[in-house]
Amino acid sequence: MQTIFYPGYLNQPCQAQYGIAIRSDENGPCADIVVIESSGESGQHHTSLLDTAAGRNLLLNKILATDLRGVELNRTRFFVISDPELPFDLLGHEFPMVLDFEDYLRKGNPVEVREVLPTSIKGWLRYFLGFYVKTASALKRDVVGGCAIVATDRRPVRKVKAAEARSLVTAVGYRAWWASQGLRLVSLG
Secondary structure, three states: EEEEEOOOOOOOEEEEEEEEEEEEEEOOOEEEEEEEEEEOOOOOOOOOOOOOOHHHHHHHOOOOHHHHHHOHHHHEEEEEEEEEOOOOOOOEEEEOEEEEEHHHHHHOOOOEEEEEEEOOOOHHHHHOOOOOOOEEEEHHHOEEOOOOEEEEOOOEEEEHHHHHHHHHHOOOOOOOHHHOOOOOOOOOO
């Protein structure tokens, strides 16, 4: 686990911990970035990464550029787990990552350029006069960590169930502050 810092809602300094877990699926090895935010033993107040897109995006880009440079983004997932101090009350979210295509182009990354054939008479006339319409797209294999700015998209966020959040937290080696103090949870039922 590593500590990472990010700006909060009012640009105050906030901190979280993160780890990267490697898993396998049908396409081969993949990386799960697991960011854990907890007030823990310090009891400090911070802005949740669920509430600050700017802080979440800065944090994600820092991890991609340092720890996952050159790893394909389509082989990477980004999770934020909140308050993992009590194992039965884990709250997690998986955020999809969106490439800033203008930044990708500006940095000179490879693109695939295709001509778009016209669909109207006016378009065909322009085409024959030499005014071609082209589109540029990035191939998945070329979109890697550190190649351009990546943002998290808030709309299609997936809520992670407690069991999956628990396995993610365990996979990155997170130990809750109470466990590191030798304390145990006791069931009262």
